[in-house]
Amino acid sequence: MxxxxxxxxxxxxxxxxxxxxxxxxxxxxxxxxxxxxxxxVEAAPDMRVYTPLEVAGRNIYMREGCYACHSQMIRSLRDEVERYGPYSLAVESKYDHPMLWGSKRTGPDLARIGEKYSDAWQVAHLNNPRDVVPQSIMPAYRWLLRTPLKTDDLGRHLAALRTVGVPYTDEMVANAPIDAYGQSAPDDDKARGVTERYGKATHVRAFDGNPGELTEMDALVAYLQILGGLTDAARKTDQTALGE
Known part of the structure; x- marks a missing residue:
């Protein structure tokens, strides 16, 4: 040799x-x-795209480096499945650009965090993690509650995602700023357009507890609450495997 x-x-x-x-x-x-x-890649006929508010929340999630401590990929190991839920499928990240699978976990995996806790819990946790998890070493993100969400460029974000394969329509792109506000204001007429464009199952509520003001907290909580909820493919696969 x-x-x-x-x-x-x-x-x-x-x-x-x-x-x-x-x-x-x-x-x-x-x-x-x-x-x-x-x-x-598994078929998922019920797969939906992220709403503009969820896209904004995902951008904030990446901006703040949340992916450095939290992965979004449950491996097919017994201890992970028992702790976090059904293992992650490729199709669940179909519209993620970039993907946030990760391998390092300072905190728990967030692939199935959606709706596991209430909006109020998520807000309290982000505002000061030790209020709900005393042993947490996660930093506080208090400014999210008082920082207005920038929405005027959300249409361009959706248009950019469309160029890499996310099926946003012209109507979705054009109404992105309006839909971002409407998703956080359930009593406003703008909320109706959100469910018409993204489906009746879309979460429409004041995520930060204040329906009169759209903040970065609204966006990040909206994103966290949809994780694992864009499709039921993983749960259906899990039930099939268990013979249910």
């Missing part, structure tokens, strides 16, 4: 060809599975 390596190093052409051969093998191993991705 040492002699072969020495011969390759002494010939630039042979060394270059060896590099190309090794890189080609590695590339083939990585690229080949993509040709069968259509048959490996």
């Amino acid at each position: 040492a002699d072969l390596h020495r011969k390759l190093e002494r010939s630039a052409i042979r060394f270059m060809l060896a590099i190309i051969a090794v890189a080609s093998i590695g590339g083939l191993v990585e690229i080949a599975p993509l040709f069968t991705i259509g048959s490996t």
Whole structure:
């Protein structure tokens, strides 16, 4: 082996060809599975896209680095499934750009955190984590409650996501700022448009407890409360596996 390596190093052409051969093998191993991705990703007819408010919340989640301590990928290990729920499916991240699977957990996995706790709990936890989890080392995000949410560029965010495959319609893009407000104001006429465009099961409520003001807290809580709820594919798969 040492002699072969020495011969390759002494010939630039042979060394270059060896590099190309090794890189080609590695590339083939990585690229080949993509040709069968259509048959490996689960079907989810009930899959819906993120609303503008949820997209804004996801952007805040990434801005604040929440993904550094919380993964969004439940592995098919017994202890993880028992703690967090059905293991994650590829289709659940179909509209995530970028994906936030992760592998490091300073805090719990959030793939199924949606609706596990009330909005009031989420607000209290983000405002000061130790109020609800005394042993928490998570920093407080108090400014979210007093920071108005910027909505005038949400249409551009949806348009950008559409270019990478998320099926937002022209109507969704055009009404993004209005729908962001409407989702957090259930008694406003704008709320009706949200359910018409994104479905009747869409969460429409004052996430931060104040329906008169749209804040970054509204957006982040709206995002957290939909995690694991864009489709029921994982739960249906889990029930099938259990023979129910």
